[in-house]
Amino acid sequence: MSDFNSKHNRAVWLDIPVTDLKRACGFYAAVLGCKVDAEEFNGFRFAVIEHQDGNGGCLAEMPDQVSDKGLIVYFNADGRIRDAVQQAEQHGGTVLEPVKAIGPHGFRALVKDSEGNRIALHSNTDA
Numbered sequence: 001m002s003d004f005n006s007k008h009n010r011a012v013w014l015d016i017p018v019t020d021l022k023r024a025c026g027f028y029a030a031v032l033g034c035k036v037d038a039e040e041f042n043g044f045r046f047a048v049i050e051h052q053d054g055n056g057g058c059l060a061e062m063p064d065q066v067s068d069k070g071l072i073v074y075f076n077a078d079g080r081i082r083d084a085v086q087q088a089e090q091h092g093g094t095v096l097e098p099v100k101a102i103g104p105h106g107f108r109a110l111v112k113d114s115e116g117n118r119i120a121l122h123s124n125t126d127a
Helices: 003-008 021-032 081-090
Strands: 013-018 036-041 044-049 056-061 073-076 094-101 107-112 118-123
Touching: 013 021, 021 036, 021 044, 021 056, 021 073, 021 081, 081 094, 081 107, 081 118, 094 118
Parallel strands: 013 056, 073 118
Antiparallel strands: 036 044, 044 056, 094 107, 107 118
8 A cells, every 4th residue: 555545545455255256356357447366375365456556455255244235335437437337247246226426426336246245336427
């Protein structure tokens, strides 16, 4: 994580619980349009979502924690939200709420990921 992120952002990392790591890697790589690298450390399997200088996160094999309730994480799909929604559907996700305007804050879609977690996709434009 960069110094900028640790100084200016309140959320600095996220763990997304998954049941099937390989399936979840395919889903998030397609929806976010970035690399998702599977790793293992001390018997714990996870996959890091490419983030370079931005806030980061990973997919973590924790099948008992998968949920479509509670906190909603917004993922950046700026300029490609409609493609991201299409990729979600093609990779085992379900659209819970299609792309819609959220006032001066851009556009969002609510999606259930391939594992059953509820997430949001966000874009400043309806593209």
